[in-house]
Amino acid sequence: MQVKDNENExxxxxSSAALHILLALAESDLHGYGIMQSVKRQSEGTFKLxxxxxxxxxxxxLASGLVGETERKLKDGETRREYSLTSxxxxxxRLEVQRLRQVVNVARTRLGKLDERGA
Amino acid sequence: MKIQSCLLFVYRLxxxxxxxxxxxxxxxxxxxxxxxxxxxxxxxxFGDTSVAIVRCWLQGSHSTAALPEPNAYVPLRESPISAFVxxxxxxxxxxxxxxxxxxxxxxxxxxxxxxxxVIRVVNPSRSVMRNGESxxxxxxxxxxxxxxx
Numbered sequence: 695m696q697v698k699d700n701e702n703e704x705x706x707x708x709s710s711a712a713l714h715i716l717l718a719l720a721e722s723d724l725h726g727y728g729i730m731q732s733v734k735r736q737s738e739g740t741f742k743l744x745x746x747x748x749x750x751x752x753x754x755x756l757a758s759g760l761v762g763e764t765e766r767k768l769k770d771g772e773t774r775r776e777y778s779l780t781s782x783x784x785x786x787x788r789l790e791v792q793r794l795r796q797v798v799n800v801a802r803t804r805l806g807k808l809d810e811r812g813a
Numbered sequence: 814m815k816i817q818s819c820l821l822f823v824y825r826l827x828x829x830x831x832x833x834x835x836x837x838x839x840x841x842x843x844x845x846x847x848x849x850x851x852x853x854x855x856x857x858x859f860g861d862t863s864v865a866i867v868r869c870w871l872q873g874s875h876s877t878a879a880l881p882e883p884n885a886y887v888p889l890r891e892s893p894i895s896a897f898v899x900x901x902x903x904x905x906x907x908x909x910x911x912x913x914x915x916x917x918x919x920x921x922x923x924x925x926x927x928x929x930x931v932i933r934v935v936n937p938s939r940s941v942m943r944n945g946e947s948x949x950x951x952x953x954x955x956x957x958x959x960x961x962x
Binding site: 725726727730742744745746747748749750752753775 | 835838839842843845846847849857858860861862863864865866868869874
């Protein structure tokens, strides 16, 4: 388990696409199209995720254990594959958000100093 | 509707270019997702998928054997990226680049036969235009203006 955790540590920092996918899955379990729509919504249309990038990232996230998949039966008998955030994925997402928060704090401080100089 | 089915057919061919393990796992979902796409989303879908296919061949699909570590130093002899894996990626890259170049070269389509572009330069202050004749301007530079009846 420790080995796997260490492997997941190497996933950080996450790419923009992976971060958006994990954020979308933090809301609820989703299928591919649902993830695309959720990413579009949460980024207010600024980040457009194509199917190639989506499934390449899902492939990687599934292999590293950050995302899990389940098959769900629909009413018409068809099955749909849904993706979910695993506990490891949640932990990695929290670490990534914490890292981004630190970056934002540094940026805010330095930009504040620039504003003071300009004033 | 017909355009949509043509685009889907082309997309199906593109998806067939993915490594077998990846294709087996994700192709049905990708095609399902493409079928729901709007007309304005197709350029993104084609561009994104072209790049993703090449990247997938170069990096390998995680659906089967995963690479030891992402971005890790791998000794050349133990490298999982063999020439056999690189070659299809190279061929695909060349095919896509050649395809895009050809489309770019051919678009917009050439003018149909019989259509000619006539550019007529008219400078009423200097040129003397007579019907059916050519006029010469006497300021050193000669301009020949053909008049169209």
